[in-house]
Amino acid sequence: MLTGRDILTTRQFTREELSAILGTAEGFESALRERKALKNLENLVVASLFFEPSTRTRLSFETAALRLSGRVVSVSEAGGSSMAKGESLADTIRTVDGYADIIVVRHPQKGAAQAAADNASHPVINAGDGTGQHPTQALLDLYTILKEKGRLSGLTLTLLGDLKNGRTVHSLSYLMALYGNRMILVSPPSLAMPPEIVAEARAAGTEVVEIPDVEAAVAESDIIYVTRVQRERFADPAEYESVKGSYVVDMRLIARAKPGVTVMHPLPRVDEIATEVDEYEGAAYFRQAHNGLPVRMALLALVSGRI
Amino acid sequence: MLTGRDILTTRQFTREELSAILGTAEGFESALRERKALKNLENLVVASLFFEPSTRTRLSFETAALRLSGRVVSVSEAGGSSMAKGESLADTIRTVDGYADIIVVRHPQKGAAQAAADNASHPVINAGDGTGQHPTQALLDLYTILKEKGRLSGLTLTLLGDLKNGRTVHSLSYLMALYGNRMILVSPPSLAMPPEIVAEARAAGTEVVEIPDVEAAVAESDIIYVTRVQRERFADPAEYESVKGSYVVDMRLIARAKPGVTVMHPLPRVDEIATEVDEYEGAAYFRQAHNGLPVRMALLALVSGRI
Amino acid sequence: MLTGRDILTTRQFTREELSAILGTAEGFESALRERKALKNLENLVVASLFFEPSTRTRLSFETAALRLSGRVVSVSEAGGSSMAKGESLADTIRTVDGYADIIVVRHPQKGAAQAAADNASHPVINAGDGTGQHPTQALLDLYTILKEKGRLSGLTLTLLGDLKNGRTVHSLSYLMALYGNRMILVSPPSLAMPPEIVAEARAAGTEVVEIPDVEAAVAESDIIYVTRVQRERFADPAEYESVKGSYVVDMRLIARAKPGVTVMHPLPRVDEIATEVDEYEGAAYFRQAHNGLPVRMALLALVSGRI
Numbered sequence: 001m002l003t004g005r006d007i008l009t010t011r012q013f014t015r016e017e018l019s020a021i022l023g024t025a026e027g028f029e030s031a032l033r034e035r036k037a038l039k040n041l042e043n044l045v046v047a048s049l050f051f052e053p054s055t056r057t058r059l060s061f062e063t064a065a066l067r068l069s070g071r072v073v074s075v076s077e078a079g080g081s082s083m084a085k086g087e088s089l090a091d092t093i094r095t096v097d098g099y100a101d102i103i104v105v106r107h108p109q110k111g112a113a114q115a116a117a118d119n120a121s122h123p124v125i126n127a128g129d130g131t132g133q134h135p136t137q138a139l140l141d142l143y144t145i146l147k148e149k150g151r152l153s154g155l156t157l158t159l160l161g162d163l164k165n166g167r168t169v170h171s172l173s174y175l176m177a178l179y180g181n182r183m184i185l186v187s188p189p190s191l192a193m194p195p196e197i198v199a200e201a202r203a204a205g206t207e208v209v210e211i212p213d214v215e216a217a218v219a220e221s222d223i224i225y226v227t228r229v230q231r232e233r234f235a236d237p238a239e240y241e242s243v244k245g246s247y248v249v250d251m252r253l254i255a256r257a258k259p260g261v262t263v264m265h266p267l268p269r270v271d272e273i274a275t276e277v278d279e280y281e282g283a284a285y286f287r288q289a290h291n292g293l294p295v296r297m298a299l300l301a302l303v304s305g306r307i
Numbered sequence: 308m309l310t311g312r313d314i315l316t317t318r319q320f321t322r323e324e325l326s327a328i329l330g331t332a333e334g335f336e337s338a339l340r341e342r343k344a345l346k347n348l349e350n351l352v353v354a355s356l357f358f359e360p361s362t363r364t365r366l367s368f369e370t371a372a373l374r375l376s377g378r379v380v381s382v383s384e385a386g387g388s389s390m391a392k393g394e395s396l397a398d399t400i401r402t403v404d405g406y407a408d409i410i411v412v413r414h415p416q417k418g419a420a421q422a423a424a425d426n427a428s429h430p431v432i433n434a435g436d437g438t439g440q441h442p443t444q445a446l447l448d449l450y451t452i453l454k455e456k457g458r459l460s461g462l463t464l465t466l467l468g469d470l471k472n473g474r475t476v477h478s479l480s481y482l483m484a485l486y487g488n489r490m491i492l493v494s495p496p497s498l499a500m501p502p503e504i505v506a507e508a509r510a511a512g513t514e515v516v517e518i519p520d521v522e523a524a525v526a527e528s529d530i531i532y533v534t535r536v537q538r539e540r541f542a543d544p545a546e547y548e549s550v551k552g553s554y555v556v557d558m559r560l561i562a563r564a565k566p567g568v569t570v571m572h573p574l575p576r577v578d579e580i581a582t583e584v585d586e587y588e589g590a591a592y593f594r595q596a597h598n599g600l601p602v603r604m605a606l607l608a609l610v611s612g613r614i
Numbered sequence: 615m616l617t618g619r620d621i622l623t624t625r626q627f628t629r630e631e632l633s634a635i636l637g638t639a640e641g642f643e644s645a646l647r648e649r650k651a652l653k654n655l656e657n658l659v660v661a662s663l664f665f666e667p668s669t670r671t672r673l674s675f676e677t678a679a680l681r682l683s684g685r686v687v688s689v690s691e692a693g694g695s696s697m698a699k700g701e702s703l704a705d706t707i708r709t710v711d712g713y714a715d716i717i718v719v720r721h722p723q724k725g726a727a728q729a730a731a732d733n734a735s736h737p738v739i740n741a742g743d744g745t746g747q748h749p750t751q752a753l754l755d756l757y758t759i760l761k762e763k764g765r766l767s768g769l770t771l772t773l774l775g776d777l778k779n780g781r782t783v784h785s786l787s788y789l790m791a792l793y794g795n796r797m798i799l800v801s802p803p804s805l806a807m808p809p810e811i812v813a814e815a816r817a818a819g820t821e822v823v824e825i826p827d828v829e830a831a832v833a834e835s836d837i838i839y840v841t842r843v844q845r846e847r848f849a850d851p852a853e854y855e856s857v858k859g860s861y862v863v864d865m866r867l868i869a870r871a872k873p874g875v876t877v878m879h880p881l882p883r884v885d886e887i888a889t890e891v892d893e894y895e896g897a898a899y900f901r902q903a904h905n906g907l908p909v910r911m912a913l914l915a916l917v918s919g920r921i
Binding site: 379380 | 649651669670673674676677680681686688881882883884900901903904907
């Protein structure tokens with residue numbers, strides 16, 4: 001049902017399409033576990049165009065293509081590209097469109113993925129466009145919740161940390177509202193979730209509460225989704241110093257959380273989750289990263305029409 | 308007929324060899340359109356060594372190898388290479404020659420491709436060596452003219468812009484003279500075609516005229532081949548300012564050109580062709596870029612002897 | 615016998631395991647010569663993670679994987695990696711471990727390969743970790759001696775140049791002692807072989823002698839293993855100036871050496887071997903580099919259990 005389509009934003013999908021993506025990803029995850037040879041992208045070339053570095057996402061997409069027997073040409077970093085010579089993204093994409101069957105694009109500028117899609121006859125998949133969208137991250141988050149919790153609705157989810165700048169939590173908020181869940185927002189005041197995102201979730205019928213106290217929030221949460229609070233986001237260094245310790249997840253916090261709480265993080269993690277938590281069975285962030293593989297395989301197979 | 312040969316310069320080819328390359332490229336273009344699986348390079352490894360950035364050319368070569376079922380190892384940029392440690396190109400090539408079956412090399416220094424070929428037992432393909440040669444660009448230009456015009460002779464071709472520094476227009480001039488065509492040169496005086504290139508074309512029986520007025524030139528041209536006039540090429544900035552507008556192709560100019568005129572450009576294009584021209588059906592520059600794929604497939608298949 | 619194992623250090627191998635590696639490499643070298651299609655790594659993905667540049671080693675590993683029908687995802691240089699965002703190597707490896715079946719890692723820090731192995735469920739192969747280990751170089755050196763000399767014992771080997779900093783000569787010393795050989799060490803006093811490496815070789819029953827005079831050393835050597843004497847290793851520039859010429863291998867020195875002497879070098883070579891020596895039939899350093907291919911194919915096939 002997604003044959004020939006671009007994947008540009010989380011908001012483009014119907015629930016039926018989301019089910020198809022998640023179901024396809026589950027099928028591929030089983031196939032990988034059983035070491036089945038997959039041929040969905042046989043004879044197809046995927047152009048993996050990363051105009052800003054993102055090792056994790058790039059390797060995940062390229063592995064996904066290769067595991068489906070696709071072939072990959074790869075660009076990483078703007079430094080090595082024609083764009084350094086002043087060429088427009090539109091011209092670059094129009095050229096690559098003549099080589100490849102699917103184009104994956106990561107770009108530092110918001111709107112770049114849409115611009116790429118406007119200039120390509122082949123499907124374009126947005127692998128992150130600056131402060132814009134990163135739909136495949138949102139989809140692997142959704143897939144992770146489904147795998148970890150067995151369902152996508154009726155959950156209480158704490159979004160923790162920098163909720164202002166993280167495109168990840170914005171997309172996740174949108175998707176979780178779609179399925180009917182409760183959300184708790186915990187952030188420093190200056191890094192609160194933008195009102196329009198909160199309004200959108202509420203309009204979809206989701207209960208959204210802001211709780212300043214992390215311990216109170218996690219005590220009633222099925223999932224804690226952690227994002228990093230970066231020093232450079234604060235105009236006033238004193239504010240950073242006063243809050244930084246409050247948004248770190250460690251075993252002391254887990255001990256006060258609802259039993260079985262799932263801890264997620266889009267990675268890379270710096271120090272906002274203590275490494276001691278890695279051993280906790282509800283620590284899902286590496287499984288979450290690994291879920292990028294079947295989810296991206298699903299997207300590649302679906303847009304190629306080879307499924 | 309090119310089995311085991313190096314591809315180093317436009318001037319190495321007989322007309323018979325050029326026909327073989329163009330014919331092979333046409334066959335591959337049909338095969339791509341019909342989505343045929345091609346196995347010409349099966350079990351062969353192509354080393355794609357780009358010691359200076361050129362995304363377009365690198366992706367084109369690598370896609371060409373992959374579409375023929377070849378395998379690719381890739382280097383982009385000198386920064387990531389052993390050369391940063393002071394190794395000579397000769398030693399690098401001698402090493403890679405032990406890994407790969409075909410070596411594609413792009414290098415900032417003129418003569419580097421010949422030096423590479425001197426140190427390799429496997430075929431070396433020059434993907435551009437500084438101000439030296441870029442034979443695969445010249446071949447895709449020739450192929451584009453054949454596809455767009457249906458023939459390679461009896462055409463009037465305007466070469467427009469910087470004709471002094473562009474290796475592209477030098478190679479094209481040589482090839483077009485080989486087939487019997489008429490050439491019009493339009494450039495700022497300080498960026499005129501080098502006399503030896505003009506003399507060579509005339510010696511081959513080609514009529515070459517210099518016309519300062521772009522409109523007069525295009526009025527009688529079947530093809531306009533545009534190259535960029537770069538500010539940094541002028542010793543006197545005032546000269547640049549006085550000429551820059553004269554070498555821009557826009558729809559106003561197309562309206563004064565011979566009906567059906569074909570517009571070509573080696574890309575990347577900056578502002579020497581207005582984007583409004585992209586919609587004009589004679590705007591061939593993206594088709595030209597796409598033609599790099601079948602032409603490079605043809606060269607890889609021919610030098611490998613797998614055809 | 616190495617199925618699922620990490621390859622981290624030269625010292626991890628028994629002689630039986632070394633024989634298996636060398637024998638497997640010989641088999642692959644024959645298969646390559648006969649152009650046999652090899653499928654050992656079919657449907658497997660190798661992650662080639664080079665967090666510092668090393669074109670030679672990276673291309674060698676990637677070609678090895680491709681020649682066995684493996685698929686490769688590649689990172690070259692720290693600049694393009696998540697590590698630039700402050701992620702730990704442990705987290706990077708844990709993520710990649712979810713994508714790939716084998717992880718090849720090159721890293722500037724000693725101990726990085728062990729750290730990678732500690733965080734991966736899949737086999738990790740050390741492609742060099744700073745001043746630490748570079749076991750695949752040592753194995754290809756051993757393989758080269760076997761191919762050039764027809765045996766691994768009863769040989770006299772001169773190690774020449776910087777014997778203090780070269781992990782290559784340390785590993786080779788260990789391996790040659792294992793097989794029973796005689797070693798001559800020739801180096802500037804300040805770049806002498808560390809006493810513990812000498813002691814280790816002697817404890818294994820190897821005769822080790824230090825000879826300051828290069829000509830005397832090579833007169834009785836079957837093999838000269840050359841490493842570079844770098845200016846920046848000397849605290850006193852005057853010492854460098856006084857010794858630099860003494861450690862250059864040229865045809866004059868070869869003329870005074872034992873007839874048939876084999877010259878080895880881990881490459882890249884700068885000026886410590888004159889290019890005139892390249893024509894000498896005992897100059898084995900490019901064959902040595904080429905031997906990296908079958909040796910790395912052997913390691914990949916053995917750790918994957920696909921042999």
